[in-house]
Amino acid sequence: MTALPVATKAQTSYQKLLQTSSSTGLLSLIKSCTTKSHLLQIHAHTLRTSLVLDPTISFQFLSVVVALSPLTSITYSRQFFDQIEKPTAFHYNKMIRAYSKSDSPAEGFYLYRDLRRRGLCADAMASSFVIKSCIRVSSLVGGIQVHARILRDGHRSDSLLLTTLMDLYSNCRKYDEACQVFDEMPKRDTVAWNVLISCCLHNNRTRDALGLFDIMQSEIHRCEPDDVTCLLVLQACASLNALEFGERVHKYIEDHGYGGASNLCNSLVSMYSRCGSLDKAYGVFKGMRDKNVVSWSAMISGLAVNGYGREAIEAFEEMQKMGVLPDDQTFTGVLCACSHCGLVDEGMMFFDLMSKEFGVVPNVHHYGCMVDLLGRAGQLDPAYQLITSMDIKPDPTIWRTLLGACRIHGNDSLAERVVGHLIELKAQEAGDYVLLMNIYSSAGNWEKLTEVRKFMKEKAIQTTPGCSTIELKGVAHEFVVDDVSHLRKDEIYKMLDEINSQLKIAGYVADVTSELHNLGAEDKGHALSHHSEKLAIAFGVLSTPPGTPIRVAKNLRICVDCHNFAMALSGVYNREVIIRDRTRFHHFREGHCSCNGYW
């Protein structure tokens, strides 16, 4: 351990003050200490006069040291702590709390163990701080140990403590354990429900998160959602494309007087955008009095993903006129706008501007947009160069973006290299091989295609089933390829047949060459005609009045044929069709798509 810093000037006026003050005077001097220099002088003084032995004084001083730790360091606080001869539980709690918020949260855990070994009483607070530490270092093992202690200590009905514990399990991806803690809680307040919803959101239970919004309000629980609940549920709506549910939450927000909260408005803007309802997003955005960088970024990204690249760039300029400084996420939106609309030169310009004029260091998302931009424009080699020249480690997503571009431009040799990189990262997924097979298939390279297929079979690599959802009256309906599980399946298939024949008259021809989702299918044409998005669309046509927009969310990329299908349908049936796939939105209107073939 390094030597403690001490005051350099031997006799300052402050030290005189210290020496002449009574013990109550000293306490108030300590409490009012706000500068590092005074802190060091008090420290020296307490050491010289053995005042560290006095628990009240040492506690007060520890409080100040911890409070001023941004000026000194957590290590300094610890050094002082170690000088206290007989630290009490109070001292420990103070120090453990400090650690839980510091850059070395794990130390809090060791100190907690130390506290117990000394036989001091660990109260609920101490345990609470330690769990915080465990969350920070995502130590499930540590958390479980503390959990056991909590039960032994008889703190099993402390809601606040148990809520923290739920958050721990949630952060460690232990959904069931978090639920169990929730179930065993004697009393659950709104925050407990919020943590449960947050847990669903972060553990692939997004649909359950929506359900909880209603369950918590039901007769049995009678728990009022608050602003945080709304924030969480809006995120769930956005990721599920649940527009109607989102509108309900919007109404709830208005009815409960949260309408003016900027964080909620920003969330609404994002939710509406991500549900493909740009006009509603803009409505909320326009009504906001204080638009901050988050609001603008949400609007810019919203415009971008919905295919309004030029408008997104205009919004970016407008934002600067209003004196709001863009940050990293603003640029993610702007670059995304460029990549979705094929604005290669603009994209390069913004990428350059970003760091030079706004000091925003490009992150993996920015690079990802640039790779997408270059890749889609056919500049595959520069895109590859860009990835290899990054000063950050390429993540699987960025390689996958390039792989997508390889598919568009049918570059099989680069695609193979990219898959090689994914394998190197041990991140290759079924979808990557499917993409590779798509490339071989459209190039007519049947040998390689069979090779990959065989490889996948041998390794038993499971493909992610394509799944499309459509929300109707607040309920999400799910479809997979050739789905026969829906109650109205007969009507749906009849409708799909009718749509197909109508579209054929209008000149739509099924494209069976470029896609093969169903690996085992002998009859590709057949599998194609019952893709999940087509079933969802047919269901939409069937169950909504003419003219109603049809909104579908798909977990994978939409295939070329389904894209053509939706495009034709939007004209023939005069329906707006909005499909959100894994990478972007497709707005189909009057026989056209917002992506203008650039996709």
Add this chain to the structure above:
DNA sequence: CTAGGGTTAG
């Protein structure tokens, strides 16, 4: 004798 806990915008 002293202080102190949970969820949370793009």
